[in-house]
Amino acid sequence: MKKLEDYSEDIYKCTKCGFCQAACPVFQETGLETAVSRGKFTLLHGILSGKVDFSEKIAKYLDMCLGCKACYDFCPSGISAEEIITAARAENNKINGINFLKKFIIWCFKSNIRLKALKTALTVYKKTGLIHLTGKIAGILGRWGNLIKIFNLQLNQNIEYTKLSAVKEKKEMKVVYFPGCIGNYVNISAKNAVIMVLEKNGVEVYIPDNFSCCGISSRSAGDFDTFKKLAEKNISLIPDDIDYLLTDCASCGSAWEFYPDLFEGELKNKAFRLYEKAVNINKFLETIDVYIPENVELKQVVTYHDPCHLARFQHVSEEPRSLLRKIPGLVYREMHGADKCCGAAGTFCVVKPGISQAISASKAKNILDTDADLVSTSCSACKIGISQGLAGMNAEKQILSPVELLAKLYILEENIDFAKNELKRN
């Protein structure tokens, strides 16, 4: 991984034009110069020239970045603040350590034993009916109640796995699917949908046991050691001769882009080969001319939120919309600022809850303005940001990935007990 000093030329390239202010969601909410990339580059310039030292105060300013890359599109000098701020966080960690909350989240997600324990605890929480109890009292608990609502919403399993009959011949391709830790351990709805949609289209998918978290939250916290360990484990579990490495969660998909930079030698080569095979599920479905049933429909209005890690990091924004538009009965309505960050941004929502909620509220307002029945997005973290915004406005909407919606259509077509697969509100 590049160090902060490797970015000194980029930092010096900042002309202080201020165009980044127009794009930065954190600046829009706080109005603070230190929140936007220009201000951070001034601080980092001071650090690189030895006039300023890393301190807890500087660390707090560095925390004020979602890593959304929105400023990059506006920057005439082509500077990627996201990369530079991540590198600066890593340098700061060496001096001031990692923020306790970030450390705790990384600790939870870096071990599969803890993730499996979390899965068991969540299963108990759902099966014993505790989820319904907390859902009922959430309304009287104010802000804490909202947190419960957001948490419970992430556990709704919209799609239960059902073996569907294939409509296409089995394709001769080796496909690995990387569901990510949320897909594997917290809510397997999106994972079920991906497997079902692929099976229906004749694509057999292999998911190695013991995949770890992609590590993207450790990367954004500047904990490159953890990121590297998780990357190495994930890379080692994938055979070299695959044709495609599929991801559906935007954050997990972009992690594969960063893996090659972590290694040297053969491991770097393998990471790079896998990165070249990595493709987002929405894009993959276009390449195989995905089957769309014509005899059933989903009569709902949908709007789509672009995850930053999908639209800006992987340049996938048209494909999910195109899939939604193909679903019979579904009316697509574009929201204002669809590509603006949802406010969750990994650990940002925990470290900067006030700013995170304000950004999520602006996203929720744009969603509500469309009058859509449901929201679609392709990222498990964005589902948190969107539900946070909606909960703050006392609104509730289904949040499903385009592939989950397609799986619903397939289930309808096969006339499977649809009620079983309908959204279970808590």
Ligand code: SF4
């Ligand atoms: S848009 Fe780019 S060059 Fe202009 S102030 Fe922002 S970071 Fe600097």
Ligand code: SF4
């Ligand atoms: S990456 Fe996003 S949050 Fe960070 S400075 Fe750029 S626009 Fe602002």
